[in-house]
Amino acid sequence: MTEWLNVILQGVLIGGLYAMFAAGLSLIFGVMRLVNIAHGDLIVLAAYVALMVTQALGIDPLTSLIFVVPVMAIIGYALQRGLLNYTLGDDLLPPLLVTFGLSIIIQNGLLEWFTADSRKLQAGPIEIQTFQVMHGVWIGLLPLIQFAVAAAVIAGLQMLFYKTALGRAFRATSDDQAVAQLMGLDTRHVFAMAMALSLAVIAVAGVFLAVRTNFDPAIGPARLIFGFEAVIIGGLGNMWGTLVGGIILGVSQAIGAQIDPGWQLLAGHIVFLAILAVRPQGLFPKVWG
Amino acid sequence: MPDPLLELRAIDAFYGDFQALFGVSLKVNAGEVVAVIGANGAGKSTLLKSIAGMMPPRRGDIVFDGQPVGGAPAFDVLRRGIALVPEGRRLFPSLTVAENLLIGGQSRRPGPWSLTRVYDLFPVLAERRNLPAPSLSGGQQQMCAIARALMSNPRLMLCDEISLGLAPIVVRDIYARLPAIVAEGLSLILVEQDIAQALKAAAQVYCLQEGRIALQGNAAELTRESISAAYFGI
Amino acid sequence: MSRVEHATRSSRIGVALIGVALIVLALAPFWGDRQMLRLLAEVFTFVALASLWNLLAGYAGLVSVGQQAFVGLGGYLLFALVILAGVHPIVAILIAGPIGALVAVPVAALIFRLRGAYFAIGTWVVAEVFRLLASQISVLGGGSGISLPAAMVVAMAPSRQAREFEIYWLALALTAAVLGTIVALLRSRHGLALTAIRDNELAAQSNGIDVTRIKLIVYVLTGFGTAMIGALIFLMKLRISPDTAFSVNDWTAFVIFITVIGGIGRIEGPIVGTIVFFIMRQTLADLGSLYLLIMGAVAIVVMLWAPKGLWGLIAERFGWQALPLQRRLVLAPKTEEPGERS
Numbered sequence: 001m002t003e004w005l006n007v008i009l010q011g012v013l014i015g016g017l018y019a020m021f022a023a024g025l026s027l028i029f030g031v032m033r034l035v036n037i038a039h040g041d042l043i044v045l046a047a048y049v050a051l052m053v054t055q056a057l058g059i060d061p062l063t064s065l066i067f068v069v070p071v072m073a074i075i076g077y078a079l080q081r082g083l084l085n086y087t088l089g090d091d092l093l094p095p096l097l098v099t100f101g102l103s104i105i106i107q108n109g110l111l112e113w114f115t116a117d118s119r120k121l122q123a124g125p126i127e128i129q130t131f132q133v134m135h136g137v138w139i140g141l142l143p144l145i146q147f148a149v150a151a152a153v154i155a156g157l158q159m160l161f162y163k164t165a166l167g168r169a170f171r172a173t174s175d176d177q178a179v180a181q182l183m184g185l186d187t188r189h190v191f192a193m194a195m196a197l198s199l200a201v202i203a204v205a206g207v208f209l210a211v212r213t214n215f216d217p218a219i220g221p222a223r224l225i226f227g228f229e230a231v232i233i234g235g236l237g238n239m240w241g242t243l244v245g246g247i248i249l250g251v252s253q254a255i256g257a258q259i260d261p262g263w264q265l266l267a268g269h270i271v272f273l274a275i276l277a278v279r280p281q282g283l284f285p286k287v288w289g
Numbered sequence: 290m291p292d293p294l295l296e297l298r299a300i301d302a303f304y305g306d307f308q309a310l311f312g313v314s315l316k317v318n319a320g321e322v323v324a325v326i327g328a329n330g331a332g333k334s335t336l337l338k339s340i341a342g343m344m345p346p347r348r349g350d351i352v353f354d355g356q357p358v359g360g361a362p363a364f365d366v367l368r369r370g371i372a373l374v375p376e377g378r379r380l381f382p383s384l385t386v387a388e389n390l391l392i393g394g395q396s397r398r399p400g401p402w403s404l405t406r407v408y409d410l411f412p413v414l415a416e417r418r419n420l421p422a423p424s425l426s427g428g429q430q431q432m433c434a435i436a437r438a439l440m441s442n443p444r445l446m447l448c449d450e451i452s453l454g455l456a457p458i459v460v461r462d463i464y465a466r467l468p469a470i471v472a473e474g475l476s477l478i479l480v481e482q483d484i485a486q487a488l489k490a491a492a493q494v495y496c497l498q499e500g501r502i503a504l505q506g507n508a509a510e511l512t513r514e515s516i517s518a519a520y521f522g523i
Numbered sequence: 524m525s526r527v528e529h530a531t532r533s534s535r536i537g538v539a540l541i542g543v544a545l546i547v548l549a550l551a552p553f554w555g556d557r558q559m560l561r562l563l564a565e566v567f568t569f570v571a572l573a574s575l576w577n578l579l580a581g582y583a584g585l586v587s588v589g590q591q592a593f594v595g596l597g598g599y600l601l602f603a604l605v606i607l608a609g610v611h612p613i614v615a616i617l618i619a620g621p622i623g624a625l626v627a628v629p630v631a632a633l634i635f636r637l638r639g640a641y642f643a644i645g646t647w648v649v650a651e652v653f654r655l656l657a658s659q660i661s662v663l664g665g666g667s668g669i670s671l672p673a674a675m676v677v678a679m680a681p682s683r684q685a686r687e688f689e690i691y692w693l694a695l696a697l698t699a700a701v702l703g704t705i706v707a708l709l710r711s712r713h714g715l716a717l718t719a720i721r722d723n724e725l726a727a728q729s730n731g732i733d734v735t736r737i738k739l740i741v742y743v744l745t746g747f748g749t750a751m752i753g754a755l756i757f758l759m760k761l762r763i764s765p766d767t768a769f770s771v772n773d774w775t776a777f778v779i780f781i782t783v784i785g786g787i788g789r790i791e792g793p794i795v796g797t798i799v800f801f802i803m804r805q806t807l808a809d810l811g812s813l814y815l816l817i818m819g820a821v822a823i824v825v826m827l828w829a830p831k832g833l834w835g836l837i838a839e840r841f842g843w844q845a846l847p848l849q850r851r852l853v854l855a856p857k858t859e860e861p862g863e864r865s
Contacts, residue, residue, distance in 0.1 A: 034640075035639070035640030035641060035643070035644065037588070037640075037643070037644070083823075086827055087826075087827070092584075092586065092639045092640060093580070093586060093787070093826075094826055094827070094830065095640070096586055096640050096643055097586075097779065097783055097822065097823075097826050098823050098826055098827065100588065100776070100779065101780075101819040101820070101822045101823040101826070102819070102823070103819075104772070104776055104815055104816070104818065104819035105816050105819040105820060105823075107815075108812040108813065108815040108816040108819070109816055111812040112811075112812050112813055112816070165391070165395065168384065168388050168391060168392055168395075169392070169395065171381065171383050171384055171388075172381045172384060172388075172389075172392045174383070175381040175382055175383050175384070176379055176381060178343060178363075179375060179379045179381070180381075180392070181342075181343070181362065181363035181364050182341060182343065182363050182364075182367060182372075182373050182375065183364075183367065183392050183393050183395060183396075183437070183441070184364045184367035184368055184395055184396035184441060185364055185392070185395060186362070186364045186365075187364075221647070221771065222651075224644070225644065225647060225648055225651060228641070228644045228648070229648065232637070232641070262655075262658065262659055262666075265651070265655055266652065266655040266656070266659075269648055269651060269652045269655070270652070272648065273633060273648070273649075273652070276633060276634075276636055276637070276645070277633055277636075280636035280637075
């Protein structure tokens with residue numbers, strides 16, 4: 001009994017990470033209807049940026065976020081302004097194929113630069129600290145921090161969306177791009193800000209991923225898929241929904257892995273497909289715009 | 290005579306290969322109300338879109354306040370002081386009334402209009418400020434669209450068919466507030482199908498027919514016959 | 524009488540050239556060496572895969588990044604049928620097609636619920652599920668894969684040379700069949716609907732075209748062809764593993780780049796793209812992962828600056844079409860050759 005409780009708890013906590021993968025994806029889809037195929041590779045890129053920062057400055061991974069988040073945000077802004085804005089329009093193909101090309105470029109660029117070797121970020125003693133919540137049920141400090149950060153990121157995004165001028169601009173642009181321009185919003189800038197924010201979230205997700213597990217240049221696409229599944233399970237356009245989606249995915253994987261290690265990923269995909277079959281709009285659909 | 294606030298010199302505008310405007314010239318002086326009338330498809334909305342930067346003209350000049358603006362993107366045109374109240378209102382449906390107004394004020398141009406002032410002008414918007422924009426009635430939505438444009442403190446406001454789909458009493462109500470707006474020193478271009486309202490409100494009238502100016506003159510001096518001739522092309 | 528005609532002078536020349544090319548290629552075992560045959564057979568499989576993806580994405584608007592699901596399925600069906608049921612490899616390839624189509628039906632039922640770009644990622648999830656399931660099949664080597672037993676290979680043909688000729692002709696025949704089917708489909712009643720969908724899906728819908736049905740037909744047909752080509756590819760490789768069979772890079776990234784570079788939404792595009800792709804591969808292969816990086820960059824550049832691809836540039840410049848696909852109305856008094864374009 002307590003064994004399964006531990007398994008489910010692990011799944012819930014990893015679900016926070018998946019929700020962070022999903023939040024950035026959901027954000028840019030909401031604002032500009034763009035699905036970024038390179039999303040997962042950008043998460044891995046963030047992990048490598050953190051690797052370089054921690055090695056160069058000798059700081060621990062969580063502190064490195066002070067540098068990794070702005071660096072990724074700037075990359076996001078530049079990427080949108082310099083490339084992705086030119087792909088947006090009525091045709092679906094250009095953004096899809098350009099981000100797919102980007103995904104291949106990032107993967108192979110990382111491979112060229114860092115080789116295919118597995119890496120990991122060392123966060124020090126907090127990695128192994130655990131505490132007991134009830135008899136036989138343990139929680140790791142790091143997974144807990146990660147989950148709390150994920151919840152904070154989502155709450156922050158939610159607040160930004162509904163309480164700030166930038167969020168208002170995001171929602172207005174999502175509603176009606178032409179009229180947003182008429183109201184003095186430079187939508188190229190608004191889109192670039194959305195991508196910057198998406199990559200800031202990616203930066204946080206990438207650092208936690210790198211602390212938790214080994215990473216190499218090829219693991220990006222699987223992260224894209226996890227994020228995507230969490231978005232669809234939770235319901236498009238609902239930030240808190242993505243957290244629930246992430247948790248469902250995490251728990252499914254944890255239970256699958258407990259039954260048979262080969263079933264970890266499969267269980268997640270199957271739950272996703274099952275939800276798609278019975279509730280294609282997701283559990284909590286709410287589309288802003 | 291002072292320079293006009295807005296001057297269009299022989300502009301041609303196209304939708305792809307289809308030419309919608311042919312050598313249209315037009316002047317608006319500071320503080321003046323100009324009406325543009327014409328049948329459906331005569332190019333009235335295209336004219337406003339060209340001025341607002343949504344559809345840059347292919348040929349001809351648009352000069353605003355002594356500066357050329359033709360080809361500038363819409364957000365830049367707004368920042369220079371031209372605001373459009375688009376046809377069909379087009380409020381942002383996922384924003385509240387107040388948020389719609391704040392988006393209008395995002396450019397932070399200085400001037401007389403603020404949330405308080407537009408709420409004074411349209412008190413019903415103040416009452417409903419926290420409701421989603423689609424919950425307003427048609428007339429209230431039109432007021433909100435006008436207020437949203439005012440929030441950018443424009444020097445020239447372009448109104449595209451503000452009477453469209455509204456009950457006559459609501460139209461009269463909205464038109465009754467235009468003098469208060471003009472009194473703050475801004476100029477208006479009214480695009481209307483409701484000719485009677487347009488003629489009452491405007492000093493100058495231009496009539497468009499198939500993309501060309503068919504008639505122009507003082508609202509008081511134009512005869513009904515000359516207008517219907519220009520309107521219908523008979 | 525007025526009538527609708529497909530052919531133009533350039534397409535008549537095109538068809539004649541294709542006929543000559545087919546004969547020359549069919550005779551390749553007599554003029555080419557072993558290396559050449561292997562390379563050509565690989566070129567054929569990519570032409571076929573890219574043409575199928577082009578039909579899916581370029582015409583039906585179903586942008587899939589998960590066609591490796593069907594390539595891998597075909598490969599695994601070949602190995603399963605040959606190893607477990609003792610079926611002749613060529614028969615196994617022919618069986619792989621209908622099974623691929625059969626599997627495509629429930630897959631479509633599921634992922635057609637997703638729109639646009641989300642559909643794309645949905646197809647990828649399905650491919651991942653297939654890959655993970657394949658690694659659970661222990662009789663076929665599980666995660667590490669399996670080779671085709673030598674005895675089964677020898678059973679195909681007694682000598683190595685005869686076997687190589689057989690596989691080469693099979694590759695040529697299958698690719699020709701795939702291309703022929705696509706051309707026939709595009710020239711059929713469905714073809715007009717597909718072109719309408721490609722040009723404007725909403726307009727097609729409002730003109731009474733059952734868009735979903737046609738998309739389903741295309742998806743299932745593509746599953747058929749892709750599974751068959753997948754089986755062929757792994758008969759050529761003689762070894763299969765989940766990672767190679769369901770590789771997104773090999774069977775989707777390359778295929779998409781080929782189609783985009785050659786010209787998406789045009790039947791000639793994948794052929795032109797494959798030729799460019801193999802030239803690039805032969806010249807840049809030494810660069811390792813940099814080569815993939817360059818491919819990605821070229822595809823992005825083409826997508827942004829020449830969205831109709833290389834063939835699109837050529838076709839627009841000269842008004843060419845290699846295959847008689849466009850419909851032109853030929854008016855009654857003009858019984859003579861009406862010229863390049865009407």
